[in-house]
Structure formats: C-alpha cells, structure tokens
Amino acid sequence: MATFDLAIVGAGIVGLGHALAAARRGKRVVVIDRDAQANGASVRNFGFVTVTGQGAGDCWSLARRARDVWVEIADAAGIDILQRGLVLAGRLPESEAVIEAFLASEMGEGCERLGAGQALSHVPCLRPEAARFALYSPHEVRVESRQAVPLVARFLTERHGVEFRWGTSVVAVEAPRLITADGGVIEAEAVIICPGDEFTALFPERIAAYGVTRCKLQMMRVRPATPVSLGTAVMSDLGLGRYLGYAELPEAEPLKRRLDAEMVAHRENGIHLIVTQSADGSLVVGDSHHYAATPDPFGSDEVDQLILDEFDAVLDLPGRTVTERWIGTYASASGRWRFTDKPSDSVRIVVVTSGCGASTAFGIGEETIGELYGRQELYGQHG
Structure with a gap:
C-alpha cells in the first residue's frame, strides 16, 4: 500500500498549484486524476495569467503571487512565456473614468494610461479609434496552457518527485485512506480535493452547499492573413464592464449602463474580449459565459460572431x-470567486468558482498548504 504525506485529487492547475507548494516543503505528494492528462478548464483557456482587473482583495493579491510563481518555475519547467503585459483599449467615453479610478487605486500600481499612439507601439494592429482611452499593465504573463500544464506536471515529477496516478478515479476519501475505483487504497496524512466542475463524485453535499453551477465558454483560434506581432495581450471596454477589479468601482456604473443599452447581445451572452498570441503567430480569442447545472455541449455561431465583431472593432x-x-x-x-471547505482536520476541498484558476492557483496552493502545515516564508523560492 502506497503512503504519502499528501494526496491531491485532481491534476488541473489548482491541483498542481497545491502539489508545488507541498513539494517545496519536502512533502511526499501523489496527484490522482481520472483522465489520462489534464483535459478540462486548465487547458481550454487563454493561458493569460491575469493580475490587472481581478477582484480587489485576496483575488488580486493571490494573482500577483501566482504570476510570480509562474515566472519562477518557467525556465526550469521548460515553459515559454510568450507575452508580457496587457493593453486594455477603451473606445467609449465612459471608459476613461473607470481607467482613471483604477489607476488611482492600490491595484493600479505599476500601470499607466496610454495615448492611442503609445498603445499602438505595443499592439500595432490596434485600431486607433478603439484605443482612445488605453490602460497598460506590465504585470501579466502569457503561456500556452495546453502545453504549459503538462510541463508543470512533468516538472513536479522530475524536480520534486511528485507521483501522478493518471486514469484513476477516487471513489471515497476516508482519511488517511483514499479508495480508488479499482479497489486500490492510497494512504496519505492529508488530502486536498480539487474537483474543478465535477461536483458529485466526492463530498457532493458539502460542495452543493456553496451553490455551485457551471459556466460554459466559447473560444477560437484566429490566424491573421499577414503576420502580426502583439507585444501584449489585448482587452476592450467590455472587460472594464465585466472584470470585477474595474466593474465594482463606482465609476464603472455609467459604462455598464451604456454597454447594457448599446451592446445588449454581448452583455446577455457574457462576452468580453481577450486576445493573446501563440508562438506560431495565431491568436487565441474569446470569450462568452453561459450558466447551467449541465451546459449543453454545442457552440453557437451567433455567439462566436459576436466575439469576432468585437475583435474586428478593436x-x-x-x-x-x-x-x-x-x-x-x-x-x-x-457572490464568491473560490471556496475552501474543511470536511475534517486533514481534508480540504478547493474550488475556484470564477474562471481565474490559471491566474491564482499557485497562490491558493501556498495558502492551503500553509494552513495545513503551518505557515513559512515561500516567497522568492525557486525550483
């Protein structure tokens, strides 16, 4: 029977964030996942580790820490950082007040307002009329998620001795024992369950108490007709009306009213624009947001076209x-961006409920491991 200090159920980015934090403390860690490789939200996103615009408070601060960890491990894990920074291009007059208010807040540290010409120096294909009021942030980094997440897992195995059990379903947690679907038993002093949007396999009644549902999003890869280089990721006015770090500012109310009146379909479909660039020059573009306990698996061309309309406007x-x-x-x-539930002293359930797992997971992992094992200084560690 295998015995570990910590067993983590779920090998998405939240599970990997906890594995890294525990392994850096010298813990013997096993990560168990029902799939053959990470296949959920962790690899179906922009790879855009977003700090600027995250909700004020712990979401923003944990995103800053997670960004630092991505940078710390990138070289050793063989992960390419493809872009740095963000240009948020605002074309509506109401966006100006939101940008100014954001810059005046704690979260605006290191950011600056740009004129259209300055914005074009970062993003040459930006329409000048789309960047009348531009915000620049240096804080973000961008990786290719479908490559980076497997590389993090490999790094954890090779550098830290983390064991992975792929294609293995955990059917019961009776700490210090985990029972797998094939009748196997894994022993661990502590267990962290990172189920993503799987709410019924383990502790369903505890997860249900948080009022969870699922968000479905649509994304695309767009290839420019001629090569173009985006120096930063790109967002637009719709991001100011949706990302809580901007949207919860009092100055955002006029902008949100205008968006609701003039971009009805975009707002009803939860659309905002993010554009990032891959190593081959193609662009990852999205996204939309629709909520249901079991979202249908079908993509809507109408929704894609709304996203592309905003893309072409910017x-x-x-x-x-x-x-x-x-x-x-x-x-x-x-009403919450994440939760950590405590079924017992040695078991935690950790779920990010706002789609910002890639941007916060390494920070959350350090927080959870610190609470389980006692806090110690992790900041600035490498490897």
Whole structure:
C-alpha cells in the first residue's frame, strides 16, 4: 500500500498549484486524476495569467503571487512565456473614468494610461479609434496552457518527485485512506480535493452547499492573413464592464449602463474580449459565459460572431480566418470567486468558482498548504 504525506485529487492547475507548494516543503505528494492528462478548464483557456482587473482583495493579491510563481518555475519547467503585459483599449467615453479610478487605486500600481499612439507601439494592429482611452499593465504573463500544464506536471515529477496516478478515479476519501475505483487504497496524512466542475463524485453535499453551477465558454483560434506581432495581450471596454477589479468601482456604473443599452447581445451572452498570441503567430480569442447545472455541449455561431465583431472593432486584421473553435466549462458560484471547505482536520476541498484558476492557483496552493502545515516564508523560492 502506497503512503504519502499528501494526496491531491485532481491534476488541473489548482491541483498542481497545491502539489508545488507541498513539494517545496519536502512533502511526499501523489496527484490522482481520472483522465489520462489534464483535459478540462486548465487547458481550454487563454493561458493569460491575469493580475490587472481581478477582484480587489485576496483575488488580486493571490494573482500577483501566482504570476510570480509562474515566472519562477518557467525556465526550469521548460515553459515559454510568450507575452508580457496587457493593453486594455477603451473606445467609449465612459471608459476613461473607470481607467482613471483604477489607476488611482492600490491595484493600479505599476500601470499607466496610454495615448492611442503609445498603445499602438505595443499592439500595432490596434485600431486607433478603439484605443482612445488605453490602460497598460506590465504585470501579466502569457503561456500556452495546453502545453504549459503538462510541463508543470512533468516538472513536479522530475524536480520534486511528485507521483501522478493518471486514469484513476477516487471513489471515497476516508482519511488517511483514499479508495480508488479499482479497489486500490492510497494512504496519505492529508488530502486536498480539487474537483474543478465535477461536483458529485466526492463530498457532493458539502460542495452543493456553496451553490455551485457551471459556466460554459466559447473560444477560437484566429490566424491573421499577414503576420502580426502583439507585444501584449489585448482587452476592450467590455472587460472594464465585466472584470470585477474595474466593474465594482463606482465609476464603472455609467459604462455598464451604456454597454447594457448599446451592446445588449454581448452583455446577455457574457462576452468580453481577450486576445493573446501563440508562438506560431495565431491568436487565441474569446470569450462568452453561459450558466447551467449541465451546459449543453454545442457552440453557437451567433455567439462566436459576436466575439469576432468585437475583435474586428478593436483590431485591424482584414482577411483573418478562424482555424479552431472549442468549448470550455468551469465551476461558478454567485457572490464568491473560490471556496475552501474543511470536511475534517486533514481534508480540504478547493474550488475556484470564477474562471481565474490559471491566474491564482499557485497562490491558493501556498495558502492551503500553509494552513495545513503551518505557515513559512515561500516567497522568492525557486525550483
């Protein structure tokens, strides 16, 4: 019978964040996942580790820490950082007050307002009229999620001796024992369950108490007709009306009213624009948000077209083509961006309920491990 200090159920980015934090303390860690590799929200996103615009408080501060960890491990894990920074291009007059209020807040540290010409120096294909009021942040980094997440798992195995049990379903947690579907038993002093949007396999009644549902999103890969280089990721006015770090500012109310009145379909479909660039020059573009306990698995061309309409309003890329489309789902809950539940002294359930797992998981992992094992200084560690 295998015995570990810590067993983690779920090998998405939240599970990996906890594995890294525990392994850095010298803990013997096993990560168990029902799939052959990470296949959920962790690999179906922009790879955009977002700090600026995250909700004020712990979401923003944990995102800052998670960004630092991504940078710390990137070289050793063989992960390429493809872009740094963000240009948020605002074209509506109401966006100016939101940007100014954000810059005046604690979260605006290191950010600056740009003129259209300055914004174009970062994003040459930006339409000048789309960047009348531009916000620049240096804080973000961008990785290719579908490559980076497996590389984190490999790094944990090779550098820290973390064991992975792929294709293995845990059917019961009776700490210090985990029972797998094939009748196997794993012993661990502590257990962290990171189920993503799987709410019924383990402790369903405890997870249900948080009012969880699922969010479905649509995303695309767009190839420019001629090569273009985006120096940063790109967002637009719709992001100011949706990301809580902006949208919860009092100054955002006029902007949200205008968006509700003039971009009805975009708002009803939870659309805001993010554009990131991959190593091959293609662009990852999205996204939309629809909520249901069991979202349907079908993509809507109408929703994709709304996303592309905003893309074309912001970026001047005639002849661009869509080469790939996909759907993602993640856990969602009203009024909270994450939760940690404590079934017992040695068991935790950790769920990110706002789609920002890639941006916060390494920070959350350090927090959870600190609470389980006692806090110690992790900041600035490498490897």
